[in-house]
Amino acid sequence: MSGPSAGPPQAGPHxxxxxxxxxxxxxADIPKLAHGFRFQWEEAQQAHVxxxxxxxxxxxxxxxxxxxRVDGQTPVDxxxxxxxxxxxxxxxxxxxxxxxxxxxxxxxxTS
Numbered sequence: 169m170s171g172p173s174a175g176p177p178q179a180g181p182h183x184x185x186x187x188x189x190x191x192x193x194x195x196a197d198i199p200k201l202a203h204g205f206r207f208q209w210e211e212a213q214q215a216h217v218x219x220x221x222x223x224x225x226x227x228x229x230x231x232x233x234x235x236x237r238v239d240g241q242t243p244v245d246x247x248x249x250x251x252x253x254x255x256x257x258x259x260x261x262x263x264x265x266x267x268x269x270x271x272x273x274x275x276x277x278t279s
Contacts, residue, residue, distance in 0.1 A: 195245035198240065198243050204220050204221055207238070210226075
């Protein structure tokens with residue numbers, strides 16, 4: 169796993185939409201924030217952010233909604249179900265998994 173990237177300060181677009189289910193293999197994973205990262209609402213940014221010693225990542229709304237549910241106790245399939253219930257949507261699994269994979273690649277979360 170790589171550390172935080174020096175890429176753009178905002179997480180890319182991850183619309184809460186997509187096709188059915190969480191692909192096999194990730195649904196039971198229990199993601200948590202990586203050591204040194206803190207998720208919070210930043211009033212000055214009017215957005216959720218991910219803070220780490222070298223800086224801050226401003227998250228878009230979808231990323232914030234996903235990371236809000238990453239608590240080190242909730243499996244991915246329950247995160248997806250929670251998002252689908254909150255947004256009256258179905259088939260968010262692939263988009264949620266894609267975001268979590270990207271977040272893990274950037275070193276923001278572990279599972």
